[in-house]
Amino acid sequence: MIDRTLAPAFRQVENINIIKAAPFVLDNGIPVHVINGGQQDLVRIELVFNNVNWNVQKPLQAFAVNSLIAEGTSSSSAFQIAEKIDYYGAFLQNDYNYDASLVTLYTLSKHLDNVLPVLKEIVTDAVFPEEELETFKRNQKQKLLVNLEKNDFLCRRVFNNTLFGDTLYGYSSEAEDYNKVSRDELVEYFHLAYQPENCTIIVSGKVDDTILSLINKHLGRNWDKSLKAAHNVFSFPVKPGGFHYVEKPEALQSAIRVGQISVNRSHPDFPALQVLNTVLGGYFGSRLMANIREEKGYTYGIGSALVSLQHAGYFFIASEVGADVCSATMAEIEKEVNLLKTELIPEDELQLVKNYMLGSFLGSLENAFSHADKYKNILFSGLDYDYYDRYVKTVKEISAGTLLELARFYLDFDAFNKVVVGKK
């Protein structure tokens, strides 16, 4: 008979192998980073353009350009572009985030030569037809109306604006902003930002020389260097804590978000703070989950995170809780934050978190795409692969004493910005 009360032996994760990016440069100077791995004959090609020239008078300029990039060129309509991509079973995706605008192509390698011309066409010759712009405005305004009915959306928006003001990181767009978007400002931004000078390419999947030469053939030629645009640069002072309440008399649940400006990945304390964050709210067994969901049943989920942007980092705790237990939840959050500053994390708990984080890190390296995502994290933070060595070393070695000091230095519940949408 086996003794089912005894856990089997286990080992902490030892070896973590990251597929390193290999450098390559296109004829026109665009740097390419290649992550080669996997057995499936497919590739992901990401064109990353830094966001530039932030102007609060034209807050949607960069977002609209990214959204409409595939909606027409001087020789193809939006439909023709979509049809070509769809016909070859490829996927074209545009993403706009706080620091960059991305155009990503996913395709089976056998169709690469057929779909790369489409990618080239849209990033070099987008024309932003008026009619497509009108459709974009109409649909986005409708989407915004629906989102504004969601407490968690509203809560995040108020929180970000509190931390980052009317910069790209914190701006809350209104329907009126969509009305103001003009075709001219899109064309202007497109010519500034979507240029080889401002572009980095990440290729992942099963990448060989044939694929690289195809990429060079289509994206490396007849697309030349241009003037440099001004990269966005922001700096943010830590804002004094405050309470922001948006009342929703009919709410069944309240959305809560509390936190503060913090450090980003380029700061030496970042990996250690990730350990601290994991203990507090970064995994299913975290203190916030154990207390507020599993002990009290106030919520379906609660978590915390440390977010790294190019020009700032921030820390937050967020949840949606029963409207009647909103203030009770806030009190428990305060208690848990303060506990990290007053008591050492028990050795047993810390060991669990370390093992969990190492396993989770190993598991996050699932395929070539995820290795590429890991690389993007460091590339755009101005770091190199040493960062991950430091990360793993920190997770393995950090002591409860150091975490206590970090908590005292970085976490101050009174100084947090607190947002509640719903009922108090």
Added chain:
Amino acid sequence: MVTFERFTLSNGLKVLVHEDHTTPMAVVNILYDVGARDENPGKTGFAHLFEHLMFGGSVNIPSYDEPLQRVGGENNAFTSNDITNYYITLPASNLETAFWLESDRMLSLAFSEKSLDVQRNVVSEEFKQRYLNQPYGDVWLKLRPLAYKEHSYRWATIGKELSHIEQASMEDVKAFFTRYYNPSNAVMVVGGDVKADEVHVLAEKWFGSIPAAEKPVRNIPQEPAQTEARKETIHADVPLNAIYIAFHMPDRNDSGYYETDLISDILSRGNSSRLFVSLIKNQKLFSEVNAYVTGSIDPGLFIIEGQIVDGVAVEDAEQAIWNELEKLKTERVPAEELTKVKNKIESTMVFAQMGLLDKAMNLAFFELLGDAGDLNSETERYLRVSAEDILKRAGSIFRRENSSTLLYLSNK
């Protein structure tokens, strides 16, 4: 191609092993053949509540999550109308921990009152967060009972109402466990950096001694053919008018499923799809529109849903959808367009092979449908569909008397 080996323990537990040595991780996916369709109409939402209780400690192990996290593992689960699926991802070197944990909770739960109390609250909050406190969040609570009158698909996995969850008793929990959580009612898939013979040894060691029990027999009333169009209008505090149309369609094992799924792709997959181009871009009637299938094991639903542009008459928007459906019923899909949606299927299948957990889940689900090996002929089944098949299928599905329409109108 997703390769696997398969064996069955003497207590009836089916085990599949998929070796993938490109990853240092392992997954253990256990599918129990029970979902919301197996619930009693007076106690809906129970299969899902029960899923939460599976994390409340088992007979010999007080905490499920803690020991798993300690070895670097993560887990989650979901409940659908058809199945309840649990999965673990962990470093392959610690695989045995997953066997220890999963086998103990298949053997027996701790049946803790505290866990039941807390999870009733947690699930109530989930109900509010996902279904009640969101614009349009309760659509499925309204649409299911409109489309299904007899079959237990007429309620959503979260349940018909909060009170059913609040009333769940420990007696219900124990009975449910005894009936459904036994080896013959489960499919286990172990994948990743593992060896089939080692998995066999571990399976015997940890699961072999769990007593066999009879596989429960399902007796669900099948939905009678719908004979007249159904329509319901609700008014709510939402910013925009929306429309949802549900049509009955074939079950997951029927070849008609593949035809219908391709139809949903023709209508709304990608920016060159028909509804996107016609209703959003050209006619400017909708700001969002989507067509998809539920893919359920018993005959499912084909859904078309859309948010209507402010100022457009709901009848005009509805008519425009029907015009597109009429076209599918009367005009053969051009060869090029059919190739397009098939190419998309093909590439999606290749991309899906990059995810270990996806592969494991799919193997378990296909084994439940009849044979895990069918996962590898899935693309082939789509490729076999002809333009003629699509024409016929569209004709049989897109009939007014086969439709249930929900108009979700703004109060403003």
